[in-house]
Amino acid sequence: MPTLATDFSDVTRSEASLRRFLHGLPGVDQVGAEARAAMLGTRSIKTTAKAQALDLAIRMVDLTTLEGADTHGKVRALASKAQRPDPADPTCPQVAAVCVYPDMVATAKETLGASGVHVAAVATAFPSGRAALDVKLADTRDAVEAGADEIDMVIDRGAFLSGRYLQVFEEIVAVREACAKPDGGSAHLKVIFETGELQTYDNVRRASWLAMMAGGHFIKTSTGKVQPAATLPVTMVMLEAVRDFREATGHMVGVKPAGGIRTSKDAIKYLVVVNEVAGADWLVPEWFRFGASTLLNELLMQRTKLTTGRYSGPDYFTLD
Amino acid sequence: MSVFEYAPAPESRAVVDVKPSYGLFIGGEFVDGHGTPFKTVNPATEEVLSEVAEADAADVEAAVKAARRAHDRTWSRMPGAERAKYLYRIARIIQERSRELAVLESLDNGKPIREARDVDVPIVAAHFFYYAGWADKLEWSGYGTTPIGVAGQVIPWNFPLLMLAWKVAPALACGNTVVLKPAETTPLTALLFAEICQQADLPAGVVNIVTGAGATGQALVAHPDVDKVAFTGSTEVGKAIARTVAGTSKKVTLELGGKAANIVFDDAPLDEAVEGIVDGIFFNQGHVCCAGSRLLVQESVAEEVLARLKRRMATLRVGDPLDKNTDVGAINSAEQLARIRELSAIGEQEGAGRWSAPCELPDRGFWFPPTLFTGVSQAHRIAREEIFGPVLSVLTFRTPSEAVEKANNTPYGLSAGVWTEKGSRILHVASQLKAGVVWANTFNKFDPTSPFGGYKESGQGREGGRHGLAAYLKGGDL
Amino acid sequence: MAARIDVRKTYKLYVGGAFPRSESGYSYPVEDAKGTFVANAALASRKDARDAVVAARKAFGGWSGRTAYNRAQVLYRVAEVLEDRRPQFVVAVQQSEGLSASRAGAVVDAAVDRLVWYAGWADKLTQVVGGANPVAGPFFNLSTPEPTGVVAVLAPQESSLLGLVSVLAPVVVTGNSAVVVSSFRRPLPAVNLAEVLATSDVPGGVVNLLTGDAATIGPWLAAHMDVNAIDLGGVRGLEPAEAGDALATDLEVAAADNLKRVRRAPAAEPDFTATPGLDTMTDFVEIKTVWHPMGV
Structure with a gap:
């Protein structure tokens, strides 16, 4: 199979050709897109479907801590929780990954061991991305060397908004190369757009194609440090992009909304959008993730409500 | 992962007290x-x-x-x-x-x-x-x-x-x-x-x-x-x-009735246009006088729009009207169902290509699957007569003037749709359409402050x- | 010295900007108010009506596509030329309506003023009857009046100039094209007006003037599937009155075949010196409402 860079070599040959391509994508009508997302948000997911959705959502969580105050202790606790989200219920699945800063990767990795829970690291001068490229690449290599399974990079929004698409493209390609592991494998690359700064859905669609063409394995809405973070319509537009990209190339790319998804109800809305816009193929942790921290306990509480038939309270779930 | 099947989510009937x-x-x-x-x-x-x-x-x-x-x-x-x-x-x-x-x-x-x-x-x-x-x-x-x-x-x-x-x-x-x-x-x-x-x-x-x-x-x-x-x-x-x-x-x-054209230009916001087409003809089972029952799509994007439309139609949930997840409900009467079936059969006889969304229909009651006809020309009865059901006739055009001509080529004039990201084209086409309501980059919107009625x-x-x-x-x- | 033999005018129809005789070859004698023969007027047939509708339809696109400012200028030009030919019209109104010269002059003045109005x-x-609608959602929503299309006008039987102008001007100023059947017994001001229109920048076919009998031509126009609206005012004054009522009903029934907009005849021919209402125009416009989302 040819690499993607080859498939789109005509497009990415020059700033002009890349610009033509991105601006030639169909526009997104804001009102129509938001209405569609809102309609999907009215889906009523009950009983068996709800139980299925809650477990799936738990399995899709990238349990995240990205604080200046993070410590090894905090990360160890988070990693424990990731493996056993509900210590009282062994049927509760584990989450997809823990997401930390690069200097915490080793600690997370050590705690998680062979659990199958991945370690994701935010790199490339997260969250602003305002650093020289070699600094960003060094940041990435650090995290990969420390054992990160996944790298969450940020795009240079300044370059994107000023129309320097090729620069953004080349940076993603470079970071993806920096994801290479000594064993010949590669950390999975998630490309964060910070959609709250891109402002328009047209930009989100263009950024999506840019990142997919550059070889990103996932496209991700937000750092969680800028408002608005993930929204249902933004995620829908990104899901449309990965769906169309697969139609065009045969390659699947994952989607990760991050930040602002706090309730089970919200999470289920996202799953509905995944189901009805991209399709069931994306309804696996391999292709869809939630970047979240408090969401997990909400999912657990709802899960307990379904199994016990009564509402639970926060004291019955661990705070880590 | 098994398919994400939405469990039935029926709205309770208990709230209504239907007298005998x-x-x-x-x-x-x-x-x-x-x-x-x-x-x-x-x-x-x-x-x-x-x-x-x-x-x-x-x-x-x-x-x-x-x-x-x-x-x-x-x-x-x-x-x-x-x-x-x-x-x-x-x-x-x-x-x-x-x-x-x-x-x-x-x-x-x-x-x-x-x-x-x-x-x-x-x-x-x-x-x-x-x-x-x-x-x-x-x-x-x-x-x-x-x-x-x-x-x-x-x-x-x-x-x-x-x-x-x-x-x-x-x-x-x-x-x-x-x-x-x-x-x-x-x-x-x-x-x-x-x-x-x-x-x-x-x-x-x-x-x-x-x-x-x-x-x-x-x-x-x-x-x-x-x-x-x-x-x-x-x-x-x-x-x-x-x-x-x-x-x-x-x-x-x-x-009164209508046979509205929903015109999709090649520079349309395609995902929203597809939603608009779906809303236009499958909202309320197509029992809508202003339904966008004639899709006029520019030839250069016809294939793509059709593919997207079919994919979208396949996700429509047809069935129990009281289920909160149902998108398309029942045809209102046996009589209306017969009329829809008759005109659809005529569409087929006249050589148009019939495609229905794959969906299971309930055994009892009056049902018709979301359906579209391709290869329809203005001469087909399904392009001229109001079907008043979930049946879309797809026609193509090459230029804006051809689109306007075809859109207006009907004794009706209730509504029309225009999809393009080019503002000046919207205003021009909207001014040319002989229709009382023109929805540009949207469809089937209603509001008490907004006058509604036909030419x-x-x-x-x-x-x-x-x-x-x-x-x-x-x-x-x- | 022998009196000079004057050169009489042939009174013809006005269709598509040209002045044809009736396709049928028929004419009818027109008398003045005292019963003296004045001229033969062309007696329009159903085929003349048909031709006039074709001409009106052909002219509609261009006329309705003109800017409102331009239509205003053209109508104002009609007023100018009518004023310029005032003496001719005073005579025609005198002859037709049996008025004194000064009363007839006042009628012509009123007709000119009506055109200017x-x-x-x-x-x-558009600003008075259209506007933005504050819908409950992120949409720009605007209603504007647009011409309905080809309008058949049965002009008043009594008020042969002021009445005619008063029913014709609102139809065309809003962008419609018109097929007018003039007063049957008082057609001459209409024919003269056609000559004014022909020299006033009004594109051919925008106004088509037929002299003849509303009772004969009216049903063809009322039933014509390419006519969008009809003003039945001219049935008033037909004799006997009951026949006018019956005709009005028949025409309204026929108009239902393609749901023409119908402006019904008033109980009696109105006083055309009064300032008209907006309904004279709004009866022949369609409100079009355009929605567009507001987003980035």
Whole structure:
């Protein structure tokens, strides 16, 4: 199979050709897109479907801590929780990954061991991305060397908004190369757009194609440090992009909304959008993730409500 | 991961109390009718919901008399500010009883509860709220302040309560009284509305509801003491009404059929255009006079749009109207289903390519899958005749002028859609289209402030907005 | 010295900007108010009506596509030329309506003023009857009046100039094209007006003037499927009155075949000196409402 860079070599040959391509994508009508997302948000997911959705959502969580105050202790606790989200219920699945800063990767990795829970690291001068490229690449290599399974990079929004698409493209390609592991494998690359700064859905669609063409394995809405973070319509537009990209190339790319998804109800809305816009193929942790921290306990509480038939309270779930 | 199957999410029927039989609502009370009672069924199950009285000519006479008395003695003399308060009251009760109204509408009509709940009932309440505010401001309407008198109003089965609101709210705001005939297959929400009028203490005779079929409607329209006729329904019946009122001084407004073009240019926002196409023709099972039943798609994107459309149609959830996740409900009647089947069969015979979304249809009830026809030309009957069902005819065009020509090449002129990201093209095309409502980069949007009504054989007059007052005031000619 | 033999005018129809005789070859004698023969007028046939509708339809696109400012200018130009030919019209009104010269002069003045009044409406009606609608959602929503299309006008039987101008001007100022059947017994001001129109920048076919009998041509126009609206005013004054009523009903029934907009005949021919209402124009416009989302 040819690499993607080859498939789109005509497009990415020059700033002009890349610009033509991105601006030639169909526009997104804001009102129509938001209405569609809102309609999907009215889906009523009950009983068996709800139980299925809650477990799936738990399995899709990238349990995240990205604080200046993070410590090894905090990360160890988070990693424990990731493996056993509900210590009282062994049927509760584990989450997809823990997401930390690069200097915490080793600690997370050590705690998680062979659990199958991945370690994701935010790199490339997260969250602003305002650093020289070699600094960003060094940041990435650090995290990969420390054992990160996944790298969450940020795009240079300044370059994107000023129309320097090729620069953004080349940076993603470079970071993806920096994801290479000594064993010949590669950390999975998630490309964060910070959609709250891109402002328009047209930009989100263009950024999506840019990142997919550059070889990103996932496209991700937000750092969680800028408002608005993930929204249902933004995620829908990104899901449309990965769906169309697969139609065009045969390659699947994952989607990760991050930040602002706090309730089970919200999470289920996202799953509905995944189901009805991209399709069931994306309804696996391999292709869809939630970047979240408090969401997990909400999912657990709802899960307990379904199994016990009564509402639970926060004291019955661990705070880590 | 198994497929994410949504479990059934049925809305509870417990909220509605359907009585075994209903009388007519005349002079503020429910009274027996003198015609032959008829049954109204749930089109999704064929279950008989209730037996409803048929108003004969004498009943219509009684209703018109009650309306005349209420008009002369009470309603037209009441200060507008007082009339307004009754209408606000009605709007509020509609909001309070919205769940009940939505469920009943879905039961009697077959429309998805999601639409009854999120579209029909909220706009009904909004309509009463909007026109309530006009009642004491008519001197600024531009049409004077004098009501016409007694309005005879005949409404269809596709939006039973919404059409009632479109008719009753402006009539009452202007000081007219009404005799309303709901469609024979969907009388129940109108009868519940009668109860709401009672709860609001609306003076007796201001609103009268006579149930029945064509004969009842004909008696109402032809009644010499009816000053104003308002009709929504088929163009054929609309023409018959226009003939009936010829030579009289009755004012008439008609909202009739359509065969709207939904024009998709190659620079359209395609995902939203596909949503608009779906909304345009599958909203309310396509039982919409302004449905975008002719898709005109530019040849350069036809293949892509069609592929996206089919993929989208495959996700439509067809079935139990009371399930909160249903997108497409039941066809309203066996008769309408037969008509849809007949025209679809003709489409096939005429050589158009038929494709239906893969979906399982329930065994009982009246159902038709979301369907599209490709390779349709203007000469095909399915491109000219109103199917009034979930059936889309797909045509192509090459240039903007060809699109406009084809769009206008119909005796109808109710609505049209335009999809393009180029602003100046929208404004040009919109100005060329002979249609009363043009939705650009959207479709099937309704609002009480926005006038609605057709060119040519799609009707006469406008409903909604300030313009909607014209039909109910002496001196209002538009 | 012998009196000079004057050169009489042939009174013809006005269709598509040309002045044809009736296709049928028929004419009818027109008398003045005292019963004296004045001229033969062309007696328009159903085929003339048909041709006039074709001409009106052909002219509609261009005329309705003109700017409102331009239509105002054209109508104002009609007023100018009519004023310029005032003496000719005074005579025609005198002959037709049996008025004194001064009364006839007042009628012509009123007709000129009426044209000026309507000319001014061309670019104002949209603002008065259209507007933005504050819908409850992120949409720009605008209603504007647009011409309904080809309008058949049965002109008043009595008021042969002021009445004619008063029913014609509102139809064309709003962008419609018109097929007018003039007063049957008083057609000469209409023919003269056609000559004014032909020299006033009014594109051919925008106004088509037929002299003849509304009772004969009216049914063809009322039933014509390419006519969008009809003004039945001219049935008033037909004799006997009951026949006018019956004709009005028949025409309204026929008009239902394609749901023409019908402006019914008033109970009696109105006093055309009064300032008209907006309904004279709004009866022949369609309100078009355009929605567009507001987003980024």
